[in-house]
Amino acid sequence: MVVDEVELDDVFHALADGTRRDIVVRTLRDEYSVSALSRLYPMTFAAVQKHVAVLERAALVTKRRSGREQLVTGNVDTVRRAARLLDQLELVWRDRLDRFGAILAEDPSPGDPA
Amino acid sequence: MTVTSVHKDPEARTMTLTAEFAATAAGVWQLWADPRRLERWWGPPTHPATVVEHDLRPGGKVSYFVTGPDGERSPGWWRVLAVTAPYGLEFELGDPGIPALLVRVGIEERPGGTTRMVIVTTFPTTGAMDQLIGMGYEQGLTAAVDQITDVLGRPAAG
Numbered sequence: 001m002v003v004d005e006v007e008l009d010d011v012f013h014a015l016a017d018g019t020r021r022d023i024v025v026r027t028l029r030d031e032y033s034v035s036a037l038s039r040l041y042p043m044t045f046a047a048v049q050k051h052v053a054v055l056e057r058a059a060l061v062t063k064r065r066s067g068r069e070q071l072v073t074g075n076v077d078t079v080r081r082a083a084r085l086l087d088q089l090e091l092v093w094r095d096r097l098d099r100f101g102a103i104l105a106e107d108p109s110p111g112d113p114a
Numbered sequence: 115m116t117v118t119s120v121h122k123d124p125e126a127r128t129m130t131l132t133a134e135f136a137a138t139a140a141g142v143w144q145l146w147a148d149p150r151r152l153e154r155w156w157g158p159p160t161h162p163a164t165v166v167e168h169d170l171r172p173g174g175k176v177s178y179f180v181t182g183p184d185g186e187r188s189p190g191w192w193r194v195l196a197v198t199a200p201y202g203l204e205f206e207l208g209d210p211g212i213p214a215l216l217v218r219v220g221i222e223e224r225p226g227g228t229t230r231m232v233i234v235t236t237f238p239t240t241g242a243m244d245q246l247i248g249m250g251y252e253q254g255l256t257a258a259v260d261q262i263t264d265v266l267g268r269p270a271a272g
Binding site: 089090093094095096097098099100101102103104105107 | 116117120129131133135136137141142145151154155156158215231233235
């Protein structure tokens, strides 16, 4: 199930890490520079930059450049899209069961498969 | 309309669909057990399914691909966990692009000659999502997280 180019399993993968979740939550609220973020965690600038890159690929954050800074903003739409997964699944299964019922209506007691 | 009820339980991360058919349990079971019949309902008309492997035994695998309108094939699989023909089936469902789901199928004959089929789909344990929601609440991020909460459950109070 591909939704707007970003695969939802990339989204879930990106959210599986505590630091990345924290970055998403913070940047949904305020824009942060990568260097400001890197001061928040006991890790190198490069490591934080890698986390941001994973989040960016999953469209959970967007990055823009401002002078020498890279500014990171959370992307609410992607969070919402992940949230809609169950609704999408409901539609998929409803359609499946409608077809299931239609086949049974044609042939309610099928014998052994040919 | 085949589906008689849909119930979503965000706490348990399950979605339960109940359907009733004028058929025997054996008849209903055939639609799972016969790969050619399975192909007729698994994929939508725009994306018909072709079943490649079909081993309905615990530990067995069902693999298939669906073919889109442009001819593009997209694979999927089941890892079969339990089978009680013709009354039930449990498998892990993997589709590209979404996390694997647990699917439990129960088939039960009803008085009056109908058969009820209950499908319980369990969303993967997304502790990650829960935590995100929890943190969001702590930080007053209701706007961003309200919609996930509806689906995946509220964080524990306090």
